[in-house]
Amino acid sequence: MESLLSVKHVTTAFDTEHGKVTSTSDVSFDVKHGETLAIVGESGSGKSVTALSIMRLLGKNGHIAEGEVRLNGVDLAKLSDADMQKLRGNDVSMIFQEPMTALNPVLTIGYQLVEAIRLHMPLDKKEAKKLAIEMLTKVGIPQAERVIKQFPFALSGGMRQRVMIAMALVCKPKLLIADEPTTALDVTVQAQIIRLLHALCKEYDTAVMLITHDLGVVAEMADRVVVMYAGQVVETTDVYTLFEQPLHPYTVGLLNSIPSMDFDDKELQAIPGTIPSNYNALPGCRFANRCPLATEYCHSNKPELMDTGDGHLTRCFEWRKLQQGGHLQ
Amino acid sequence: MSLFKRYFNKKKYDAAHTVTWSEDMPSKGLFFKRFKKHKLAVIGFFYLAIILLAAIFAPLLAPYNPNEITDAFGEGPSMAHWLGTDDIGRDILSRVLYAARVSLSVGIGAVVISSAIGAVLGLIAGYFGGIIDGIIMRITDIFMSFPYIMFILVVASIVGPGLTNIILILGILGWPGIARLVRGNVLAIKQSDYVKAGMALGYSTPRILFKHILPNTIAPILIYATSGVAGAILDEAALSFLGLGVQPPDASWGNMLSSAQSITILTDQPWLWIPPGIFILLTVLSINYIGDALRDALDPRNVK
Numbered sequence: 134m135e136s137l138l139s140v141k142h143v144t145t146a147f148d149t150e151h152g153k154v155t156s157t158s159d160v161s162f163d164v165k166h167g168e169t170l171a172i173v174g175e176s177g178s179g180k181s182v183t184a185l186s187i188m189r190l191l192g193k194n195g196h197i198a199e200g201e202v203r204l205n206g207v208d209l210a211k212l213s214d215a216d217m218q219k220l221r222g223n224d225v226s227m228i229f230q231e232p233m234t235a236l237n238p239v240l241t242i243g244y245q246l247v248e249a250i251r252l253h254m255p256l257d258k259k260e261a262k263k264l265a266i267e268m269l270t271k272v273g274i275p276q277a278e279r280v281i282k283q284f285p286f287a288l289s290g291g292m293r294q295r296v297m298i299a300m301a302l303v304c305k306p307k308l309l310i311a312d313e314p315t316t317a318l319d320v321t322v323q324a325q326i327i328r329l330l331h332a333l334c335k336e337y338d339t340a341v342m343l344i345t346h347d348l349g350v351v352a353e354m355a356d357r358v359v360v361m362y363a364g365q366v367v368e369t370t371d372v373y374t375l376f377e378q379p380l381h382p383y384t385v386g387l388l389n390s391i392p393s394m395d396f397d398d399k400e401l402q403a404i405p406g407t408i409p410s411n412y413n414a415l416p417g418c419r420f421a422n423r424c425p426l427a428t429e430y431c432h433s434n435k436p437e438l439m440d441t442g443d444g445h446l447t448r449c450f451e452w453r454k455l456q457q458g459g460h461l462q
Numbered sequence: 463m464s465l466f467k468r469y470f471n472k473k474k475y476d477a478a479h480t481v482t483w484s485e486d487m488p489s490k491g492l493f494f495k496r497f498k499k500h501k502l503a504v505i506g507f508f509y510l511a512i513i514l515l516a517a518i519f520a521p522l523l524a525p526y527n528p529n530e531i532t533d534a535f536g537e538g539p540s541m542a543h544w545l546g547t548d549d550i551g552r553d554i555l556s557r558v559l560y561a562a563r564v565s566l567s568v569g570i571g572a573v574v575i576s577s578a579i580g581a582v583l584g585l586i587a588g589y590f591g592g593i594i595d596g597i598i599m600r601i602t603d604i605f606m607s608f609p610y611i612m613f614i615l616v617v618a619s620i621v622g623p624g625l626t627n628i629i630l631i632l633g634i635l636g637w638p639g640i641a642r643l644v645r646g647n648v649l650a651i652k653q654s655d656y657v658k659a660g661m662a663l664g665y666s667t668p669r670i671l672f673k674h675i676l677p678n679t680i681a682p683i684l685i686y687a688t689s690g691v692a693g694a695i696l697d698e699a700a701l702s703f704l705g706l707g708v709q710p711p712d713a714s715w716g717n718m719l720s721s722a723q724s725i726t727i728l729t730d731q732p733w734l735w736i737p738p739g740i741f742i743l744l745t746v747l748s749i750n751y752i753g754d755a756l757r758d759a760l761d762p763r764n765v766k
Contacts, residue, residue, distance in 0.1 A: 190661055239677040
């Protein structure tokens, strides 16, 4: 089946005072119709930049330097600003990390929802308001008739994130980009929001590109996973394989650093060190300085994405060791 | 049933049926509460309301036609003429009432024009940045470094005096302050997530500018505009005092004051200049107090 979104060899660069800075390089992945793709990685690994590149919301300094982003076969990187604007909200929507600031504080919830609806659908005010109330009820907001008259500050973070989801999904986009939608919420609400998002996207047959660093969320929601590190995709696989048989030492490190409820005899494993800041200039693998498997060869040669079979891609020379040895301890 | 269970059942019940939301639009109540803390502003507000009504209903309230010449020349206050008459026998009270129309319309008209220009230019400069920002802000700098009253005098003498011209001149020259203010605010607001979210929803740039950013900077504009009204009233008074404002026989507070240029009137006929002077003073004072109160009431960081 033809992919809905196909990101191919995308390199995103920012113009700064110190010249051109490459943020992500050679990022490739596909999102199929109706599937949920999770992008995982620690802070600074280029997850959000990838999302903003797809939306073309990088700001004035940022741009896609190389590669193509195809949505239904149309290269977004080459669209005019006006065409891109038509596409946003219609075909692609986005939910942001901070629900507290993602709604305009001086406009009522109803106004903002009706505005989003009427921009994309030929409805009059009354019908749009009816749809807004319907949508709010659908995302689990009680007394939606009252809530639409209220300003955002009257709602809690979880409620606001529900409103954001309503706004993003009301026009039934084909792709929803959710940039850490639950990071700013407390844990009990996180689970509710994730389940809501999952159920609604299934109902509307909307594909989701879920950006997160929470592997619990990944396990709950994703069909396939892209692991990013230092601006590169380091592993791509389906969600079961990721947890069963990770083939990149960084992924293994991520999995080991999940606190477990079952065994309290094991100390929480953290990946030592941080992302090197000069990762673009490194001659070898970008993870080598933190990698327990790294050899001399890794430090001086750049690994490409390698297919290990069944579409499971990894950017590691030593993946066979992982395959044979099971989990790294 | 254990207490524990009852507690949780009750909670469930509460959540389903009696979730109490905060009042609809609670900001309004808070706004008035904060505004009322400024006693002087409340007094000023009522004073302004009265002046405004008096100006609107001047034809009904004024005992005489403001330009009608009665048989009392330069007489002091009496039962027939409460505030006396001027040198050619016109009733001062009637003239002050009609003059209120001129002063208030200059104040409000000029500020509406300058706010509109300033807000639009400030929005554009702040949002687009770069060369556009540079050009607009340099023009602003140029406007701000003119000797203001001199410049107005020159323009007024070129286009000619008169009420409409005064409003236009003050309006067109008064925008740089607002433009700077709005630009500064926009620079901060355009970084916020809801602007990004608006872009992600596919809103057009004008829609984001005027429907999403502008309402967020309305409060400072309002506060600035209030002091602008006071300033415009004073400017009109100054221009009329110098003879380049509203032309006789039409009355404005400024040109009524101009009669006080002669020393004999200053000392012997205080009823000619004290009433318009007091009205200017009180009106400007009230507006400034209201501006202060607005600033406190509209500032979300101010939690008193």
